Amino acid sequence: MTTTAAPTPGVRKPVAWRRIALHLGCLAALLVMLYPLAWLLSTSLKPANEVIASLDLLPSHLEWSNYKTALDGVNDVSVWRLLTNSLLIAGGAVLGNVLSCSLAAYAFARLRFRFRGPLFAFMIATIMLPHHAVLIPQYIIFNQLGMVNTYWPLILPKFLATEAFFVFLIVQFMRGLPRELEEAARIDGCGPFRSFFLVILPLTRPALITTAIFTFIWTWNDFFTQLIYLFSPDKFTLTLALRSFVDASSTSAFGPMFAMSVIALLPIVLFFLAFQRFLVEGMANSGIKG
Amino acid sequence: MTTTEIPAPARTEKTTPVKRPGRQREGAAWVFLSPWVLGACVLTLLPMAVSLYLSFTDYDLFNSPKWVGLRNYTQMFTEDPRYWRSVGATLMYVVIAVPLQLGLALVVALALKNMKRGRAFYRSAFYAPSLLGASMSVALVWRALFNEGGTVDNLFGTGGWIFKPGWALVTVALLTVWQFGAPMVIFLAGLQQIPGELYEAAEVDGASRWRQFLSITVPMLSPVIFFNLVLQTIQAFQVFTPAFAVSGGKGGPADSTLFYTLYLYDRGFVASHMGYASAMAWVLLIVIGAVTAVLFRTSRSWVFYASDTEGGVR
Numbered sequence: 001m002t003t004t005a006a007p008t009p010g011v012r013k014p015v016a017w018r019r020i021a022l023h024l025g026c027l028a029a030l031l032v033m034l035y036p037l038a039w040l041l042s043t044s045l046k047p048a049n050e051v052i053a054s055l056d057l058l059p060s061h062l063e064w065s066n067y068k069t070a071l072d073g074v075n076d077v078s079v080w081r082l083l084t085n086s087l088l089i090a091g092g093a094v095l096g097n098v099l100s101c102s103l104a105a106y107a108f109a110r111l112r113f114r115f116r117g118p119l120f121a122f123m124i125a126t127i128m129l130p131h132h133a134v135l136i137p138q139y140i141i142f143n144q145l146g147m148v149n150t151y152w153p154l155i156l157p158k159f160l161a162t163e164a165f166f167v168f169l170i171v172q173f174m175r176g177l178p179r180e181l182e183e184a185a186r187i188d189g190c191g192p193f194r195s196f197f198l199v200i201l202p203l204t205r206p207a208l209i210t211t212a213i214f215t216f217i218w219t220w221n222d223f224f225t226q227l228i229y230l231f232s233p234d235k236f237t238l239t240l241a242l243r244s245f246v247d248a249s250s251t252s253a254f255g256p257m258f259a260m261s262v263i264a265l266l267p268i269v270l271f272f273l274a275f276q277r278f279l280v281e282g283m284a285n286s287g288i289k290g
Numbered sequence: 291m292t293t294t295e296i297p298a299p300a301r302t303e304k305t306t307p308v309k310r311p312g313r314q315r316e317g318a319a320w321v322f323l324s325p326w327v328l329g330a331c332v333l334t335l336l337p338m339a340v341s342l343y344l345s346f347t348d349y350d351l352f353n354s355p356k357w358v359g360l361r362n363y364t365q366m367f368t369e370d371p372r373y374w375r376s377v378g379a380t381l382m383y384v385v386i387a388v389p390l391q392l393g394l395a396l397v398v399a400l401a402l403k404n405m406k407r408g409r410a411f412y413r414s415a416f417y418a419p420s421l422l423g424a425s426m427s428v429a430l431v432w433r434a435l436f437n438e439g440g441t442v443d444n445l446f447g448t449g450g451w452i453f454k455p456g457w458a459l460v461t462v463a464l465l466t467v468w469q470f471g472a473p474m475v476i477f478l479a480g481l482q483q484i485p486g487e488l489y490e491a492a493e494v495d496g497a498s499r500w501r502q503f504l505s506i507t508v509p510m511l512s513p514v515i516f517f518n519l520v521l522q523t524i525q526a527f528q529v530f531t532p533a534f535a536v537s538g539g540k541g542g543p544a545d546s547t548l549f550y551t552l553y554l555y556d557r558g559f560v561a562s563h564m565g566y567a568s569a570m571a572w573v574l575l576i577v578i579g580a581v582t583a584v585l586f587r588t589s590r591s592w593v594f595y596a597s598d599t600e601g602g603v604r
Contacts, residue, residue: 284476
């Protein structure tokens with residue numbers, strides 16, 4: 001995991017300066033990059049008259065009432081309700097993706113069946129397929145089924161392995177597992193199902209965790225699908241509730257709006273802090289092993 | 291983490307046809323595949339066919355579709371200036387955002403590559419905006435920062451970029467560039483797989499750093515550059531949330547942030563012209579397919595796969 005490019009000992013001396021400059025550069029870049037997030041946090045605690053026209057990051061006093069207002073929610077729907085809705089959708093999506101994508105991935109990675117090559121190619125191609133090409137008919141289907149303005153259109157597709165990116169990710173991981181394991185399991189009398197559940201799935205855990213975390217964050221952040229399928233305020237997610245602030249052209253309630261934004265970001269931030277290794281490595285692995 | 295696999299599946303097994311002991315193994319495979327097959331048929335293939343059909347109709351979701359032949363397409367191309375504005379905005383955005391984002395990602399990845407201490411920290415910290423930035427929350431922050439009287443205005447006297455047609459697009463593009471962490475992480479992983487001996491040999495030959503970058507780093511990294519380029523381009527064509535937030539859902543000012551998907555949403559779900567929106571979706575599909583194909587085609591001349599010469603390292 002450490003880099004191999006260690007320069008020859010003779011060239012060491014000037015490198016110290018370069019290293020310091022590099023760190024300073026990185027820190028400066030980070031400062032600029034993280035400024036919007038710091039701004040968000042500080043603005044969520046600022047009194048109304050300081051929000052605009054003040055460059056100071058620190059509020060003159062902490063205005064906790066912004067959060068109190070935010071907790072009341074939007075359109076008479078409390079933040080707790082919105083939070084529950086968001087969690088329900090994200091949780092359902094995680095369960096669906098982990099289950100269905102790992103099943104499909106196992107077939108592609110390990111089992112043989114007719115048309116495997118073409119089907120695999122098709123699966124990869126759907127990663128590039130713009131969502132909009134299937135969007136309207138999907139909407140019509142869910143509309144016919146009476147599922148518009150319910151959570152089904154947001155959750156059901158995940159149980160059908162429609163996010164090929166994750167199938168691909170898990171396939172890549174499963175290919176790295178030694179085949180002898182399943183051969184041993186087969187000799188011990190395991191069929192494909194038992195060896196999948198008892199042998200392969202536990203070993204695939206890192207890929208499954210990556211899938212779960214990414215699904216959670218992407219679903220949580222997703223705006224477009226929720227915008228299309230949900231329209232009664234009590235079904236809204238946090239993301240969708242924030243939308244009502246988009247329409248208002250002159251918002252006087254900047255403080256509460258950004259307090260709510262902070263609440264909406266909190267789960268992602270927590271996920272990020274807890275799982276950043278999985279996230280970063282999952283992202284890295286998705287790219288280079290193809 | 292050694293990967294000696296061949297990317298395409300089943301090259302070896304394909305030669306052994308149905309002779310294998312268990313027919314039921316093939317059956318088992320289809321059981322594992324069944325959710326995916328169902329999804330692919332009902333939620334991908336069928337909708338694609340339906341959307342192609344709808345693109346030749348007038349359909350408002352309530353009355354049955356009326357066949358109008360190519361009218362949606364001709365209207366789109368010849369009678370709808372807003373359509374072309376959305377095309378222009380999207381292309382402009384792709385051309386600004388993607389190269390800047392990838393360039394920044396590469397520069398930062400190169401800076402972090404040889405770092406001994408702090409690399410893991412920087413890697414995660416630079417990556418964070420990629421996860422948070424896709425959210426409505428951050429899009430709203432962005433709008434406020436670039437608004438009249440916002441931080442950027444205060445610092446540079448821009449007078450609120452989001453109100454200026456020429457600059458609103460740049461504002462959205464900057465939000466994308468800000469999320470360079472995801473491609474950066476992939477670059478970094480790619481850089482770490484380049485054998486250090488190559489650089490040592492170049493050093494001995496007296497090659498300058500720039501020379502080393504051009505002759506070793508770029509060719510060795512080219513598959514990863516290509517991967518990032520394709521992925522980010524495809525994603526950029528479909529940008530929606532930031533434009534929706536920055537422009538108040540309208541694509542303003544003066545349609546300058548009326549991205550393709552925003553206009554598609556507007557036609558389909560606000561104005562209930564599902565047929566027209568389907569036609570737009572198909573044009574998008576074709577354009578993305580064509581752009582990807584062109585990228586793949588040009589890649590032959592600049593993407594270098596180690597396996598081409600060494601017989602399959604990766």
